[in-house]
Amino acid sequence: MNWKEIEIQTTNQAFSAVSNLLEEAGASGLFTEQASGSENEIIIKAYFEETNDLAEDLKEVERKIDTLRDYDLDIGPVDFKVNQVQEEDWANKWKENFKPFNITEDIVIKPTWEKYEAQPQEIIIEIDPGQAFGTGHHVTTSSCLEAIEANLTPQTSVLDLGTGTGILAIAAAKLGAAKIVGLDIDPVAVKAARANAKLNGVSNEIEFLEGNLVDSVEYNYDLVVANILPHIILQLIPNLKEVMHPDSTFILSGIVVEKLDEIKQTLADNGFIINNVIRKSEENDDWVTITGASKE
Known part of the structure; x- marks a missing residue:
């Protein structure tokens, strides 16, 4: 070949x-x-x-x-x-080029071919060698997972927008979320996410759907997560309340710092408040993860 x-x-x-x-x-x-x-x-x-x-x-x-x-x-x-x-x-x-690594203090990303002795408190996410995308190395993924850990309880329902290869949804399942849906407009991503969920033994705990936010989601979630490009986040914000209830939390990531003010203003214009802004550096670039809720 x-x-x-x-x-x-x-x-x-x-x-x-x-x-x-x-x-x-x-x-x-x-x-x-x-x-x-x-x-x-x-x-x-x-x-x-x-x-x-x-x-x-x-x-x-x-x-x-x-x-x-x-x-x-x-x-x-x-x-x-x-x-x-x-x-x-x-x-x-x-x-x-792909070895096991801690993406947060207690979550470890591990390729299937590598041996790793997990500590009792650690959560291991296995990644198949054929799935090179969304391996979790980027700081926006680690920031998202830190925010998910901070906001998730066993009763939490989670919507992962732009799920990619499903790392965030898989982590939510292993952290004990009650209901999880991963949504992506790309059928290749949905297929990869389902394969990775099966690899991690959480296929029955996550529903992966192909589609967009407006047409595919008919439920209000406790925690809505989106680790995607800033211009897509800006398009999503006006519709976020359709999948949230008054006590829900959102986590938005993948945001270059240059887009922070525009996204903060768009959130305010659509009736959201910001609870926390996590800023991390990747080489010479600053990236931002925002958590918040509805004003209502």
């Missing part, structure tokens, strides 16, 4: 957005490394099975990456290269 390695040099800030676009295009795996001579730039390498349509698909990926500038994301000059590789080469490199 022939494979293409797509090598993209971009910024730390654009990592999540570019990774999502590569996932949507059908990448079978990816890993990142720091760009030489730059603290702010990274190299993302994604792997695609070679098909007759691949060249056109990759042109579309390039076009979509370029449009990220329209959402005020600093994506850098974006150096885009295509290389021929063997499957064994990228599969082994993917494994070499």
Whole structure:
């Protein structure tokens, strides 16, 4: 089987957005490394099975990456290269770059092939080697999980918007949430999330749905979580109350600090209050997670 390695040099800030676009295009795996001579730039390498349509698909990926500038994301000059590789080469490199790590004090992300001796209080989330996306390395994911831990009880119902590979929903299940729904507009993400939930033994505790917030959710949740791009958060805010009750809490993450004021104003305009703002740095970029509730 022939494979293409797509090598993209971009910024730390654009990592999540570019990774999502590569996932949507059908990448079978990816890993990142720091760009030489730059603290702010990274190299993302994604792997695609070679098909007759691949060249056109990759042109579309390039076009979509370029449009990220329209959402005020600093994506850098974006150096885009295509290389021929063997499957064994990228599969082994993917494994070499993914080791168990603590994403919060008590939650550990572990690839299936690695041994790890868990402490009694630790929650282990297993990730399949074929699922390179949403592995939890980004600070927005750790901030989200910290906020979920702080706001979740055994009676809590959780809605995970833009669930991706389901890490937040899986963590909520292992933390004991009463009802969990993971929603994503991308069928590839929903399939990956279901596979990861099965791998972690929580398939029966999470319902993963394909669709958008307005058309797919008919229940009011205690905790609504969204770790997605800022422009999508801005689109979601006016509809959040439709899936919340007066005592619900929201957690919004994936927010670059440059978008913080706009999101805070949009929340205020739609009748929400902010309870906490968690700010963390990833290399040279600052990221924000916001928790809050309805004013009513």
